[in-house]
Amino acid sequence: MRRIGIKIDPALRQRFEGDHAKLRAMMAHPEYMNESWNKEFAVTLRDHARFEERELFPAIEPFLPLPENV
Numbered sequence: 001m002r003r004i005g006i007k008i009d010p011a012l013r014q015r016f017e018g019d020h021a022k023l024r025a026m027m028a029h030p031e032y033m034n035e036s037w038n039k040e041f042a043v044t045l046r047d048h049a050r051f052e053e054r055e056l057f058p059a060i061e062p063f064l065p066l067p068e069n070v
Contacts, residue, residue, distance in 0.1 A: 019044065
């Protein structure tokens with residue numbers, strides 16, 4: 001995650017970076033025919049998307065500028 005001059009909880013950043021690293025590693029060596037791999041990938045991706053929507057984005061939004069045409 002790029003630094004944009006805001007301070008967020010280090011745990012949020014660690015989760016974000018860890019999830020992305022895991023997903024990249026899994027996609028570097030996909031096992032599409034492996035049911036266990038598919039389930040782990042799907043659960044990791046789903047949980048990460050929910051984390052971003054429910055925790056990370058709300059923590060960052062107060063630091064974003066308002067749109068000009070509001």
